[in-house]
Amino acid sequence: MNMWLIAGFFLLLGLLPCAFVILSAPVLDRLIALQMAGLVSTFALMVFSQGFGQPSFFDLSLATALLSIPGCLVFCHFLESWL
Amino acid sequence: MSWQEALAGIFLWAGIFVVLLSCVGVMLGRDPYARLHFLGPATILGSIALALAVVVKEGLAQPGRKAILIAVVLLVSGPILTHAIARVIYSHTRGGSFSHHPHTPEERKQ
Numbered sequence: 001m002n003m004w005l006i007a008g009f010f011l012l013l014g015l016l017p018c019a020f021v022i023l024s025a026p027v028l029d030r031l032i033a034l035q036m037a038g039l040v041s042t043f044a045l046m047v048f049s050q051g052f053g054q055p056s057f058f059d060l061s062l063a064t065a066l067l068s069i070p071g072c073l074v075f076c077h078f079l080e081s082w083l
Numbered sequence: 084m085s086w087q088e089a090l091a092g093i094f095l096w097a098g099i100f101v102v103l104l105s106c107v108g109v110m111l112g113r114d115p116y117a118r119l120h121f122l123g124p125a126t127i128l129g130s131i132a133l134a135l136a137v138v139v140k141e142g143l144a145q146p147g148r149k150a151i152l153i154a155v156v157l158l159v160s161g162p163i164l165t166h167a168i169a170r171v172i173y174s175h176t177r178g179g180s181f182s183h184h185p186h187t188p189e190e191r192k193q
Contacts, residue, residue, distance in 0.1 A: 002169070003088075029115050035164060039125050043099075055144075055176065061153055
């Protein structure tokens with residue numbers, strides 16, 4: 001157990017407010033909470049990879065950060081246009 | 084604990100504090116615009132602080148370089164995605180759209 005793992009645990013607690021908004025709020029607020037949850041997961045992967053001493057796990061965080069871009073844009077496209 | 088670990092810890096906990104406050108702000112926001120504001124601190128301050136924490140701890144070795152790259156990706160994409168979400172909120176709240184394509188069957192009949 002080191003500082004990074006403890007910090008990662010607290011960082012994962014940030015997913016709880018995002019989950020509350022996703023479960024209870026209108027659709028536009030859900031998109032914002034989803035984007036925030038993606039940020040939290042990216043940061044958590046960074047912190048846990050440093051905590052476990054596995055530099056290769058940083059690739060997961062980088063992939064999450066890169067994939068959140070088109071993911072958000074796809075949601076924006078479908079929310080702005082009529083399905 | 085060396086000064087590097089202490090400094091990395093300061094950056095780490097500062098970044099986590101900012102991100103957690105931003106998550107609480109998203110939950111407590113009154114409307115989509117208010118909630119959208121809280122993506123900014125988490126993206127900018129959080130990514131910079133956490134990347135600095137890794138760089139201070141590891142230097143410019145592989146983890147440090149990857150952390151910098153992740154921070155750069157988030158710093159570049161954050162404002163773009165925030166603007167895209169704001170555009171969606173605006174089009175929904177104004178009852179219209181910025182696109183010129185017909186969206187509903189009624190619009191297609193016109």
